[in-house]
Amino acid sequence: MALCRLQRLAVAPLSFTGGATTQVLREMSTLPRVYVTRQIPPEGLRILRDSGQVQFELWDSDDVPVPRNELLQNVKGVDGLLCVLTEKIDAELLDAAGPNLKVLSTMSVGFDHLSLEELKKRGIRVGYTPEVLTDAVAELTVALLLATSRRLIEATHEAKTGGWGTWRTLWLCGYELANSTVGILGLGRIGVAIAERLAPFKVKKFIYTDVAPRPELAKVINAEYVSLDELAKQSDFLSVCCALTPETKEICNKDLFAKMKNTSIIINTSRGGVVNQEDLYEALSTGQIAGAGLDVTVPEPLPTSHPLFTLKNCVILPHIASASYSTRNAMSALATNNLLLGLRGQPMIKELKL
Numbered sequence: 367m368a369l370c371r372l373q374r375l376a377v378a379p380l381s382f383t384g385g386a387t388t389q390v391l392r393e394m395s396t397l398p399r400v401y402v403t404r405q406i407p408p409e410g411l412r413i414l415r416d417s418g419q420v421q422f423e424l425w426d427s428d429d430v431p432v433p434r435n436e437l438l439q440n441v442k443g444v445d446g447l448l449c450v451l452t453e454k455i456d457a458e459l460l461d462a463a464g465p466n467l468k469v470l471s472t473m474s475v476g477f478d479h480l481s482l483e484e485l486k487k488r489g490i491r492v493g494y495t496p497e498v499l500t501d502a503v504a505e506l507t508v509a510l511l512l513a514t515s516r517r518l519i520e521a522t523h524e525a526k527t528g529g530w531g532t533w534r535t536l537w538l539c540g541y542e543l544a545n546s547t548v549g550i551l552g553l554g555r556i557g558v559a560i561a562e563r564l565a566p567f568k569v570k571k572f573i574y575t576d577v578a579p580r581p582e583l584a585k586v587i588n589a590e591y592v593s594l595d596e597l598a599k600q601s602d603f604l605s606v607c608c609a610l611t612p613e614t615k616e617i618c619n620k621d622l623f624a625k626m627k628n629t630s631i632i633i634n635t636s637r638g639g640v641v642n643q644e645d646l647y648e649a650l651s652t653g654q655i656a657g658a659g660l661d662v663t664v665p666e667p668l669p670t671s672h673p674l675f676t677l678k679n680c681v682i683l684p685h686i687a688s689a690s691y692s693t694r695n696a697m698s699a700l701a702t703n704n705l706l707l708g709l710r711g712q713p714m715i716k717e718l719k720l
């Protein structure tokens with residue numbers, strides 16, 4: 367497949383080359399070898415090329431992820447690996463890479479695709495990309511919340527397809543943020559940034575839950591710490607912002623939905639695995655809750671035949687929360703810098719404590 371060809375690049379002091387010449391250069395070069403699992407945005411690629419620090423190979427497509435078998439082949443003997451969230455970095459892959467692999471850098475804030483235990487066991491350092499995407503994710507969360515609560519997708523569909531009759535008193539009514547209680551499940555930088563953007567909509571109260579109170583962050587948005595039960599009971603809008611861990615897997619399930627108000631809306635911009643989708647379908651289709659806005663699902667992409675797509679009160683986006691040009695470039699730059707620093711044995715800008 368032309369799009370998915372493996373591009374081999376050897377960077378300065380070796381100049382760009384390709385094909386057989388690269389092979390020769392690779393044999394001659396003593397520069398650390400790096401594999402990049404995706405055609406990352408230009409800023410990161412430029413840093414990698416200009417560094418003169420590594421020779422790298424790239425899966426030269428953004429449309430098709432590198433097939434697992436190819437990935438297992440391509441990582442053999444590399445010193446560094448730069449991946450995105452679609453690659454499962456587990457024991458099999460780390461074994462395939464072998465003992466040279468010292469640094470893994472993921473172009474994501476989430477790290478549920480990484481087996482941290484296996485990475486730690488092998489002494490591999492891990493970089494990731496928090497903070498640079500906070501604004502983009504918060505912005506998209508607000509957009510998704512409003513699209514869901516004010517039924518924007520349904521409304522444009524009605525307008526386009528002849529459903530727009532006379533002005534009607536209760537047609538396409540939704541729920542407003544003014545005087546509402548907004549609950550945040552997992553209060554971190556992103557939860558705070560969402561609350562900061564929602565506050566001017568005259569939200570009455572912010573509440574949150576987490577494994578423990580986070581007073582420093584909560585103070586910024588004047589949020590009250592409550593139990594998960596209270597979060598479900600009180601929230602008019604429940605924004606899921608927690609990482610996917612064994613503890614949070616499917617934490618939004620039928621027990622939680624049963625405690626929510628039938629006027630409440632859940633928004634998930636974290637990871638699909640935090641929500642039990644069968645239970646969500648049930649809660650939405652029976653009117654137990656009013657709506658859901660999902661930027662993340664299990665699996666991704668969600669098959670177009672999935673029952674959630676049949677529901678008018680479920681707005682589904684294809685995992686685009688961080689998808690602005692500036693943010694994706696910043697993520698690629700940070701991921702690349704983390705990788706290069708790690709390979710030099712220096713502290714990364716953002717490194718996971720394993």
Ligand SMILES: O=C(O)C(=O)CO
Pocket residue numbers: 451473474475476477499687688
């Ligand atoms: O960075 C992540 O973890 C994402 O989900 C994409 O922005």
